[in-house]
Amino acid sequence: MRPSVLPAFPPPPEGAQAVADGVWRVTGGAFPSNAYICAAAVPGEAFVVDPGLDPERIDRAAQDLGLTPRQVFCTHGHFDHLGGASHFQRAYGAEVFLHPADVKVMKSSNFLLMVLKLDQRIVLPEVTPVDPAQPRVGGQALRYLPVPGHTPGSCFIRFGGSLFTGDSLYAQGVGLSDLPGENHALLRQSLLALWDQIPGDSLIHPGHGPSASFEAIRTKNRALLGFLGKAEP
Numbered sequence: 001m002r003p004s005v006l007p008a009f010p011p012p013p014e015g016a017q018a019v020a021d022g023v024w025r026v027t028g029g030a031f032p033s034n035a036y037i038c039a040a041a042v043p044g045e046a047f048v049v050d051p052g053l054d055p056e057r058i059d060r061a062a063q064d065l066g067l068t069p070r071q072v073f074c075t076h077g078h079f080d081h082l083g084g085a086s087h088f089q090r091a092y093g094a095e096v097f098l099h100p101a102d103v104k105v106m107k108s109s110n111f112l113l114m115v116l117k118l119d120q121r122i123v124l125p126e127v128t129p130v131d132p133a134q135p136r137v138g139g140q141a142l143r144y145l146p147v148p149g150h151t152p153g154s155c156f157i158r159f160g161g162s163l164f165t166g167d168s169l170y171a172q173g174v175g176l177s178d179l180p181g182e183n184h185a186l187l188r189q190s191l192l193a194l195w196d197q198i199p200g201d202s203l204i205h206p207g208h209g210p211s212a213s214f215e216a217i218r219t220k221n222r223a224l225l226g227f228l229g230k231a232e233p
Contacts, residue, residue: 023036030119033080037062048069053079053084055084058084069088075165077106079110086125103129105153110122145158145194147194156168
């Protein structure tokens with residue numbers, strides 16, 4: 001479990017923003033996305049959620065915070081969310097967790113980078129398939145909540161009062177991209193199934209854009225409410 005009293009950390013390094021107690025966001029990469037550094041229960045150690053295409057920047061921020069990344073947890077298999085995972089695997093022996101339904105998505109990463117005319121290519125990590133029924137993953141008090149739709153294996157990752165939502169739930173707007181394997185009707189169904197189970201004070205940390213409380217999202221994100229059929233007439 002997380003320590004009841006977090007240790008004192010230095011001010012966030014350049015390029016990182018504190019978004020919750022013991023959680024920092026680093027945004028960057030050729031296809032910009034949010035990665036999150038989270039202080040682990042073991043002093044001096046951390047895990048990373050969704051390392052994108054600039055793992056060196058994430059790594060520098062973690063080191064400046066006095067933290068060593070030991071695990072990587074991915075909300076889904078797109079390149080801009082797991083592209084840097086192999087860096088942490090090589091550097092620290094980090095175990096990389098991904099829902100098994102998204103292994104095929106991960107394997108299409110370099111093809112999608114080529115289609116999008118991005119010069120960068122990634123080294124695919126060795127992944128540990130996540131069992132969503134397990135309340136603890138990799139020795140951390142995390143829980144994967146399946147939210148298929150954006151990809152077949154998309155998940156929310158719950159850690160304390162934070163919910164990392166990848167491209168399935170944004171603070172602003174709706175992440176609809178028509179990428180291969182995306183199913184808008186299934187995404188709507190998945191979000192509606194969890195809608196009343198997420199506490200309003202949960203901090204939502206998406207794969208792109210700012211963080212926000214779920215209460216703010218469910219009352220102010222009109223594009224999302226419209227997509228879900230919850231907008232006022």
